[in-house]
Amino acid sequence: MEPPSSPASDRAGRLARRIEYLHAASGLLFVLTMLGGWSFMATHGMPDLSSTDKIADAYTEFDDLVVNSVFVMTIGFFFSLWFGGVALHRLRVAEGDGPLTWIAAGGFYTFVAVFMVGIAMGLGNALLHDQGIDPSAVHLMHAVSFLTGVPTAVCGPAFFGAYALVAFTTGRLPRWLGWVSLACAAGSLTPIAGNWSLSGALNVGNGWIGVHTIVATWLVWATSFSVWQLTGLRRAHA
Numbered sequence: 001m002e003p004p005s006s007p008a009s010d011r012a013g014r015l016a017r018r019i020e021y022l023h024a025a026s027g028l029l030f031v032l033t034m035l036g037g038w039s040f041m042a043t044h045g046m047p048d049l050s051s052t053d054k055i056a057d058a059y060t061e062f063d064d065l066v067v068n069s070v071f072v073m074t075i076g077f078f079f080s081l082w083f084g085g086v087a088l089h090r091l092r093v094a095e096g097d098g099p100l101t102w103i104a105a106g107g108f109y110t111f112v113a114v115f116m117v118g119i120a121m122g123l124g125n126a127l128l129h130d131q132g133i134d135p136s137a138v139h140l141m142h143a144v145s146f147l148t149g150v151p152t153a154v155c156g157p158a159f160f161g162a163y164a165l166v167a168f169t170t171g172r173l174p175r176w177l178g179w180v181s182l183a184c185a186a187g188s189l190t191p192i193a194g195n196w197s198l199s200g201a202l203n204v205g206n207g208w209i210g211v212h213t214i215v216a217t218w219l220v221w222a223t224s225f226s227v228w229q230l231t232g233l234r235r236a237h238a
Helices: 007-043 052-095 100-128 135-147 151-170 175-187 190-196 208-236
Strands: none
Touching: 007 052, 007 135, 007 208, 052 100, 052 135, 052 151, 052 208, 100 151, 151 175, 151 190, 151 208, 175 208, 190 208
């Protein structure tokens, strides 16, 4: 017969379960905060990368919105680091001793770090555009902030591809997550097309293929992962 648990151990157990749920929900917290910040792009929009005048006018008209969006996305970056740690731990447990987790970690954290640099450039434009800065300099900073998405387009396939490989080869991750990861690997590569275009659907400033597709892939994958984790916890504690 097991000895009765103490109040202290009961509290510790409840705290551990809450932390488990927070880990599982970290992807959803990342999604909600990033959607809150990214909604600026969807509701107000930024111009493509081809026009100095349009970009300078956008910062004049929407400077407060850019500042607020960056603040919300900064909170989202905290949850992205949390979510990334949870996702990479789960991948490591499934893979065991192998290189794929390290490849995924390199892709994930490189993408997040460069994304942070990109929005910092946008914040600089929003705060300093009315301080006598030449519009061409605003254009350059804005373009570079988004064009960072071109070389980092390979980061998504590194992360999602690693998850897909582990799902398909080990059987320790659900196969449906492998297929979602494979689709997201393809979708997250789309910004590379911005290497040849400053306007149109392929540009990474406001193009649906160039920028919105990669945002959607990360949000879809994070949501899928968190729902899977939360569902598993509910079953385990039922």
